[in-house]
Amino acid sequence: MHSGGGSGRKELPETAAAIRKGPWMAEEDEVLMDFVKKHGPRDWSSIRSKGLLPRTGKSCRLRWVNKLKPDLKTGCKFSAEEERIVIDLQARFGNKWARIATCLPGRTDNDVKNFWSTRQKRLARLLQTALPVRSQRRQGKAPMTAEVPNFEPIVTSCALLPYTLPCPDLIPFTEQYSNGQCSHVPYIEDPDSAKTLHMLNLDATALLIEPAIANSEICL
DNA sequence: AAGTGATTCAACCGCCTGCGC
């Protein structure tokens, strides 16, 4: 065990000291590709034991899965459809990135994970920016990005109000929607679909805070 | 053009699981 882990603080055994870490070089990629061509994407640890590369099996596997595997959509942003799928599946399965990635051809679990993480940060920043100043003063400080909670999937029986806001200052706006006071509420016909919708849908978020911004209740 | 803060993403760490012995 612990083949890829280890604290790294104690003196490393000689074998471990020979292990290379960090960015991969083109020559290493070539060796790895060649290995997979000959043996298939398995038996990763033998790459090191055979002296082909000074990398751990885990490192080799990760490199193959995330960068070298054919048909990967590298350097290509998530489409709106992919985004929708990730949001939906994350609401259903939680942070099961590998599982979600199987539904997105050409995307790896790392891609999905990074996409979601970026999205979380963007949303956190959006909400933080939109907080009324008086609320921040009441709390004594503006919340740090890292303090924004990891939002749970939104579950509500009201199809008219598929979203719940984690920020108490914004809840009055959700009540507006549930009262039908707002004309541009996103209406979801299928209650089950509504249950799976997630607050992290940025479009929906923007839609929710938009009236508040217009009313100058939110200080940007 | 330079400085700075935000964003992206490759790669690592640590834990868990499954399998062979």
Add this chain to the structure above:
DNA sequence: AGCGCAGGCGGTTGAATCACT
């Protein structure tokens, strides 16, 4: 049954890049 190992997975980090002033 218990142990060790390899591989899989999710969380996290930090360097590179981008955007803005």
